Amino acid sequence: MNMSGFNFVAAGLRVIEVEMAALEILKPQINEQFRRACELMLACKGRIVVTGMGKSGHIGSKIAATLASTGTPAFFVHPGEASHGDLGMITGQDVVIAISNSGETGEVLTIVPLIKRMHARLISITANGNSSLSQLADVSLEIGRSEEACSLGLAPTSSTTATLVLGDALAVALLEARGFTAEDFALSHPGGSLGRKLLLKVSDLMHKGDGVPLVAEDTRIRDALLEMTRKGLGMTAVVDADGRLSGIYTDGDLRRCLDRDTDIRNILIREVMNATPKTITPNLLAVEAVALMEEKKINGVIVVDADGRPVGALNMHDLLKAGVV
CATH class of the missing domain: 3.40.50.10490 (Glucose-6-phosphate isomerase like protein; domain 1)
Incomplete structure (x- = not known):
């Protein structure tokens, strides 16, 4: 035909x-x-x-x-x-x-x-x-x-x-x-990416314990950079004397310091850190963390407890690896 x-x-x-x-x-x-x-x-x-x-x-x-x-x-x-x-x-x-x-x-x-x-x-x-x-x-x-x-x-x-x-x-x-709810739906679809997106919480994916990059406010930038390199997350949390989060320092902050010819060997991190960082809590859904990071155009975030103390760190690579993004 x-x-x-x-x-x-x-x-x-x-x-x-x-x-x-x-x-x-x-x-x-x-x-x-x-x-x-x-x-x-x-x-x-x-x-x-x-x-x-x-x-x-x-x-x-x-x-x-x-x-x-x-x-x-x-x-x-x-x-x-x-x-x-x-x-x-x-x-x-x-x-x-x-x-x-x-x-x-x-x-x-x-x-x-x-x-x-x-x-x-x-x-x-x-x-x-x-x-x-x-x-x-x-x-x-x-x-x-x-x-x-x-x-x-x-x-x-x-x-x-x-x-x-x-x-x-x-x-x-x-x-x-x-x-x-969406979480009810995910409970009947645990095997696929949908389940991962809707069921995984920040606490399931975040870096914990010694894996959290952490420095004190009086740390010199050069020493903070060593901490960032060891932990490999492109950022470090900055804490006060009580262990509460007072700021964050990232790769982007380092580039801005270099653009301003800042003396990164001697200046203290509290002078150049971001003192108003975005934070999340461990019980937040991972997909909500993605939404926050996309909205604020950031690649990493510090996870804090109810007292404002860092208990974890999460970056976009962690979310990509888990199939949430």
Whole structure:
């Protein structure tokens, strides 16, 4: 087949336009029934069980995964497998979301009486509010009747997109109702960079003990430079007689001293240090430290305790190495 004259870009754009139109049709369906579905799911004492055949099943699996990762315990059950033993995974305390574009999918309808018998609540997602599945459900959600993006009008495209978006709407509405936080989200995603960004604290990454560059206020710059070189962080904390942070001296401060022809062999560090350094506390999230350093355009920061005494040091390289940046 000679496809050299086919306009692939136009075909792709047409699909997007058709599916966007399907989402416009979906908007009015976010109504009282949607509110009832959310309340039913929020009050669920068991799990949200999602089921569906074919493409609806694939979408249902994604919806279950999204719910589970945003604070609503959920899993997917294949309706065919449910008829052969997996129905035992569902309990009377669960809420079942059954997805069927037509609302007449045989494998789904077969298990509905058993779901009702065990007193599990049923939410349907269909394109037909008058379908058998919708009529049997406690709450009937509709995606509306839209044109499939497939030129044959056969392949589930617009309908599956609308169903997926409806599932996202349910998940996010529940997330917000629960007061689900970024840290809660990270607890269910500990393995990736997202977990590192949201769970790591400054205390997990900072240099501690002898690794903290530290000099007294009456230290000469040349000796402070030796401390900076030994610790390799491009800075040193400066403390007063009580051990509290009184300033910081960095590589940038050294360059400015050299530009002014300062006698770095004899001058005391308290005369050239930054006496108003930015500091952080150990319990701060690492991602918050990144935000501070980016905002203030600094590469390193001293970590202090409640009394203002240095307990650690952190630089941008530490955050890069940990995958936080």
